[in-house]
Structure formats: structure tokens, C-alpha cells
Amino acid sequence: MTVLTTTRTAQPLAIHSTLLPHQQDVFDTCMDHADNALDALTYNRAMEIAAKAIEIDLPPSGSLIKCACTDCYCPAIFDPAAPGLRRVEPSGPYNLPRLQCAPCADAHPAPHED
């Protein structure tokens, strides 16, 4: 009964709130590890474990990210290289950019200068 429609923006790869609790835990832990990783090996391994935990394939960018929308508790997990994303904060001392997913960027773009 699912109607598939094509949209102009990439669909999220997963929805955090629909994952099982232990999947959410592993994913969140892996995101922390990736965010704070000091080398590519650690980063890549954390991303691989995160993808496996939520039963998806890593996108070609090799990274996953959860929407960092400050306006809603958005559960979208997506490829940080997908089109239509919006940077919420300038890059900090972390590996992962803080990005809003495309629907959030459309619906309520984070204020941001530059």
C-alpha cells in the first residue's frame, strides 16, 4: 500500500526514532566516536559499525549524520554529502559537520551568517 513518489531531495537513509533502542544506542555511540576520532581508521570504523547497527549500507561518502536541526527534534539520518543540506554551525573542533536535512533546511532554515 506504499506509494513511492520521487522527490527532488534525497530521502533520509534511516529515521532515528524508528530504530530499536539498542540500535539507537549503538548509532549514537558510533556518532560520538566518529565525531571525536583522531584518525581516519577510527572514524571509518565507527561509521561502518553505525551503518551495520541500523542495517543500511554506508553511502559513497562513507559517512552518516543525524539532522542537527535546532528547531525540531528531527530524526532523519542521512548522507552528509546529499544535496539540499544546510550548515547549522560553523565547523567546530569536531569531525562531523552540524547539518540540517533538506526538509528542515526548507521548512525552517537555521539562522546563520556567511
Ligand SMILES: [Zn+2]
Ligand atoms: Zn531534519
Ligand SMILES: [Zn+2]
Ligand atoms: Zn527541523
